[in-house]
Structure formats: C-alpha cells, structure tokens
Amino acid sequence: MRELLRGRFARRLALAFAxxxxxxxxxxxxxxxxxxxxxxxxxxxxxxxxxEQQLAALFAGSYTRDGRWDAGSLDELAPSLAMTGSQAELRGPSGQLIWALDPGMAQMHQEMMGSQMTGTGPPGPPHEVPIIANGRRVATLIVRLPQGVVPAVDEEFRTAVNWLLIAGGAVAGLVALATGLVFARRATTPIAELTHAADDLAAGHRHRRAAVTTRDELGRLATAFNTMADRVEREDELRRVFAADVAHELRTPLAILRSQIEAIQDGLAEPAPETIASLHEETLRLSRLVADLETLASADAAAFTLDRQPLALDELVDETVAALADQFTEAGIMLRTDLRPVQVDGDAVRLRQIITNLLTNALKFVPAGGATTLTLRRVGQRAELSVADTGIGIPAEELPHVFDRFFRGQAARAKGSGIGLAVVAELAAAHHGQICVDSAPGRGSTFTLTLPARDEPRSHPSLQSGEHP
Structure with a gap:
C-alpha cells in the first residue's frame, strides 16, 4: 500500500512536469x-x-505632357495586368471612366498561362490608388490584385511551423515526463521513508528512525522527526520508570496503613498515640505525592493561568526564605541570602513555587553542616536568581535530564517524586524565563533562574542579606 501511494504521488508529480x-x-x-x-x-x-504603387507609376507614364492620356500606352499595360490576374480601371477626377481592362482578355490570358502563374484565387477587394503626374493628381486607379498565391504560401508555412511546434511540444512533454519521473523519485524517496518511519513509530516501534539522506528541507524535517522520536522514546521510558517509582512509593505507606489498621481491627494492637502518629505520617506522605502530581499537571497550563502583576522579586524571595528557614535549621544547613532590588512582572504564587522548589531541592541533597546560598541581582534587562548549595552534586550523564519530566537521579530515588525541577522549568518558561544548572559530583550544584526585569527603577533601593543557621 505504501509503495502504491508513493507510486501514485510520483506519477502525479511526473505528469505535472509533463x-x-x-x-x-x-x-x-x-x-x-x-x-x-x-x-x-x-x-x-x-x-x-x-x-499598387508600381501599377500607379506605370499608368502615370501613360499621361502625356500636354495633359492627355495615351490610349496606346494604356492598352499596352493590359497584357501585363491580365497575366497577373489583376483587374483595373482608370477614372478621372470627376469619376468618369478613362480606361478599363477587358474582363474577357483577363480570362483568356489566365487560361493561356495557367492558374499557377496568374493566381489561385479570385481578385481581392478594390483599392483606390491616386495617379500623380506633373505634380498633381490626374486620375484614380481602382485595382483588384489576386489574393491566391501569397496566402497559399502563407498557409503552407504556417502549417510547417505548427507541425514543428507540435513535434517540439511532444518532445518537450517526453523530456519533462522523464525528468519529472527522476525528480519525483528523488523527492518522494525521503517522503516515503519519513512516512514509513512515522507509521512504524505510531505502531509502537519506538526505536524506528528516518534515514537522513539530504541536507535540504526534507533532510531537516527527517532530523526533526528523529529528534521528536528520541524525545518520545525518552519520555516513554521516563513514564514507565516514574509509574514504577510512584507505585512503589504508594505501596509502602498503603501497606503500613493497612497493616496497622488491620492490627487494630483484629485487636492485636491498640490505637495508641504512637500508632495514630504513624498513620498520620503515612497519610501526609501520600498527600505530598498527590500534591506533587497535581502541581505538575497545573504547571502545564501555567502560561494560561498566570496572574501577572508588577512585584518586587527581592521581597518575594525574602518572604519565601523566611517561611522555609525552620526546615533548614532542623536539617542543620546554613541558608545565606544576598538579595538586590529587582522588579518583575509575574505571578507571585507561581514565582514563590519556583523558589520553594529550588530550596527544597537543596534540602534533599545537602548534608547536615552544609550551606545553601541564594543570590538575586539585575543583569542588564534580566533578573538573575541563583541557588547554590554544597550538596553531593549531579553526575554529568544526568545533567541534560535534570529538568525532564518524570526524571529522577539515582541519588533521589528515596527522596521524593522527582517532579519539583520539572515544575520549575515549566513555570520559568511560562514567565518567559530560563532555568539552568551547573553541577559536578562532590562540589555541589548551582541553579540559575533568569526572568525579564521591569524597566521602572525601585523608588527606595536597599539591600537584603542574612544568614539562617
């Protein structure tokens, strides 16, 4: 079926050339x-x-100097006129007939000489030609010239030209058809390959890729398709891993909840405060996982639900840091801030979510005794927020996938759902910003967020810095 469709397209393209x-x-x-x-x-x-001018000159020669017509000279012109198949008559200024060719003589000469020399058709329409002698008009020659010989040659010539053009058109059509077939094959081969690859990919063959044979638009299209297929395959793999991880994380608290509740129902355990606290902790764990999933879903539509308002980003960051300071204190992590005044247009709730996710990510990977430094400054027309930590760092092979959905590094498998940084990337893009990371194992990580800054300067510039042990 594919070859049939390809053949039809190639034939249509070739026929279009033809x-x-x-x-x-x-x-x-x-x-x-x-x-x-x-x-x-x-x-x-x-x-x-x-x-006509030649005949007029001949008749003018028959006009004498004393203003009379020489009848003998005029009669001498009759045989020449009759041989050519012409008809003529000479009239004076007042319209009187001076001389006319005898029709019988013309017919006799035509029969004697044959139609090939005298013409093949009847005389044409009459034309009036003035006769000028001695500088004045002395008469009018009414002449009808034969129309047969020249139109016949014209027709033959036109026919020859038409046949030549028809032959040239046929040859051009054949050449165009052959050229069209060649170019159609060359054009449809990458299209057919791309179609086959798309069909195979849709059928579930995730490893199928299109062969890139050219560097033109079709080659770039095949390259873009392969990039898309790579991303689809990668996201499918991440979804499978994520589904397995979520199932595992759900299974553990559910198993604990079920076992403790069944033990209480069977009278094997008492609903002591410690048991109630354990059950509550597991329900909170389930709630956090569900909240992470909801956050990721809401981040998809963030660009359409942002409530953009002019706001002081440094004040928003300081408020968020203050809300998380106790968690850093409990974890034994030093939290430092260096905030310069910067204003942006953004959604305060979503921006606070970005800052919270970056800080809680540092909480997961910075050991006790470490430090996290948050800085904010304006660089040109951009606001630049960076969160640097002294944590375990990220392996080089994991760096390109840090912000991918459903991706979690090996070191994070027991510390969350791995959705937080994906949400950060989605919300940053919704604010027309960017997020990047610089990290290496053993030297910590630095996450840098850039957002468009407002042009209006702050009316009361100030610096905010501090430490939260």
Whole structure:
C-alpha cells in the first residue's frame, strides 16, 4: 500500500512536469502563430501596396505632357495586368471612366498561362490608388490584385511551423515526463521513508528512525522527526520508570496503613498515640505525592493561568526564605541570602513555587553542616536568581535530564517524586524565563533562574542579606 501511494504521488508529480512542458509548448505555438500572423499580414499589406504603387507609376507614364492620356500606352499595360490576374480601371477626377481592362482578355490570358502563374484565387477587394503626374493628381486607379498565391504560401508555412511546434511540444512533454519521473523519485524517496518511519513509530516501534539522506528541507524535517522520536522514546521510558517509582512509593505507606489498621481491627494492637502518629505520617506522605502530581499537571497550563502583576522579586524571595528557614535549621544547613532590588512582572504564587522548589531541592541533597546560598541581582534587562548549595552534586550523564519530566537521579530515588525541577522549568518558561544548572559530583550544584526585569527603577533601593543557621 505504501509503495502504491508513493507510486501514485510520483506519477502525479511526473505528469505535472509533463503537463507543464506540453502547456509551455502549446502556449509558445499560440504566441508564435499570433506574432507570425500579424507580421505576415503586415508583410502582405506592404507587398500589395508596393505592387499598387508600381501599377500607379506605370499608368502615370501613360499621361502625356500636354495633359492627355495615351490610349496606346494604356492598352499596352493590359497584357501585363491580365497575366497577373489583376483587374483595373482608370477614372478621372470627376469619376468618369478613362480606361478599363477587358474582363474577357483577363480570362483568356489566365487560361493561356495557367492558374499557377496568374493566381489561385479570385481578385481581392478594390483599392483606390491616386495617379500623380506633373505634380498633381490626374486620375484614380481602382485595382483588384489576386489574393491566391501569397496566402497559399502563407498557409503552407504556417502549417510547417505548427507541425514543428507540435513535434517540439511532444518532445518537450517526453523530456519533462522523464525528468519529472527522476525528480519525483528523488523527492518522494525521503517522503516515503519519513512516512514509513512515522507509521512504524505510531505502531509502537519506538526505536524506528528516518534515514537522513539530504541536507535540504526534507533532510531537516527527517532530523526533526528523529529528534521528536528520541524525545518520545525518552519520555516513554521516563513514564514507565516514574509509574514504577510512584507505585512503589504508594505501596509502602498503603501497606503500613493497612497493616496497622488491620492490627487494630483484629485487636492485636491498640490505637495508641504512637500508632495514630504513624498513620498520620503515612497519610501526609501520600498527600505530598498527590500534591506533587497535581502541581505538575497545573504547571502545564501555567502560561494560561498566570496572574501577572508588577512585584518586587527581592521581597518575594525574602518572604519565601523566611517561611522555609525552620526546615533548614532542623536539617542543620546554613541558608545565606544576598538579595538586590529587582522588579518583575509575574505571578507571585507561581514565582514563590519556583523558589520553594529550588530550596527544597537543596534540602534533599545537602548534608547536615552544609550551606545553601541564594543570590538575586539585575543583569542588564534580566533578573538573575541563583541557588547554590554544597550538596553531593549531579553526575554529568544526568545533567541534560535534570529538568525532564518524570526524571529522577539515582541519588533521589528515596527522596521524593522527582517532579519539583520539572515544575520549575515549566513555570520559568511560562514567565518567559530560563532555568539552568551547573553541577559536578562532590562540589555541589548551582541553579540559575533568569526572568525579564521591569524597566521602572525601585523608588527606595536597599539591600537584603542574612544568614539562617
């Protein structure tokens, strides 16, 4: 079926080339015929005018100096006129007939000489030619020239040209058809390959990729398709890993809840405060996991739900840090801040969520006795927020996937759902910002968020810095 569709497309493309070639030939034939007809008609008119002027000169020679017509000279012109198949009569200024060719004589000469020399058709329409002698008009020659010989040659020539153009059009059509087949094959081969790869990918063959054979638009399209296929395969793998991780994290608290509740129901355990606290802790663990999933879903639509307002980012960061200070204190991590005044247009709730996720991420990977430093400053037209920690760092092979959905590094498998940084990336993009990371194992990580800054300067510049042991 694929080859059939490919063949149909190639044939249609080839036929389009052929139709273009034949159409160009037909258009050329029409234009040539129109131009030739106009030029040839002009040529015939010039030839007829020249012959009429020659006859007028001959008749003018028959006019004597004393203002009379020489009848003998006029009769001498009759055989020449009769041999050419022309008809003529000479009239004076007042319209009186001076001389006319005898129709019987013209017919006799035509029969004697044959139609091939005297013309193949009847005389044309009459033309009036003035006869000028001694500087004045003395008479009018009414002449009808034969129209047969020259139009026959014209017709033969036009026929020859038309056949030549038809032959040229046929040859052009064949050449265009062959060229179209070649180019159609070359054009449809990468398209067919890309179609096959898309069909295979849709059928579940995630490892299928399109062969990139050119560097033109089709080659770039195949490269983009392969990039998309790589991302689809990667996200499928991450989804499977994520589903397994979520199932594992759900299974553990659910198993604890079930076992303790069944023990209480069977009378094997008492609902002591310690048991109630354990059950409560497991329900909180489940709630955090569900909240992370809801957060990721809401981040997808963040660009459409942002409540953008002018706000002081340094004040928002300081408030968020103050709300998380106790958690850093309990973990034994020093939290330092260096905040410069910067204003941005953004959603305060979403920006606070970004800062919270970056700080809680540091809480997971910085051991007790470590430190986290949060700095905020304006760089050109951008607000730059960085969170640097002295944690365990991120392996080089995991760095490109830190902000991928459903990705969790090996060191994070027991410390959360791995959704927080993906949410940060989504919300940063929704604010027309960027998030990047610089890290290496053993030297900590630095996450840098950049956002468009407002042009209005702060009315009361100040610096905020501090330490939260």
């Amino acid at each position: 139709a273009l070639g034949i159409g160009a030939a037909v258009l050329t034939a029409l234009l040539v015929n129109a131009a030739f007809g106009a030029r040839f008609d002009d040529y015939l008119a010039q030839q007829q005018h020249a012959r």
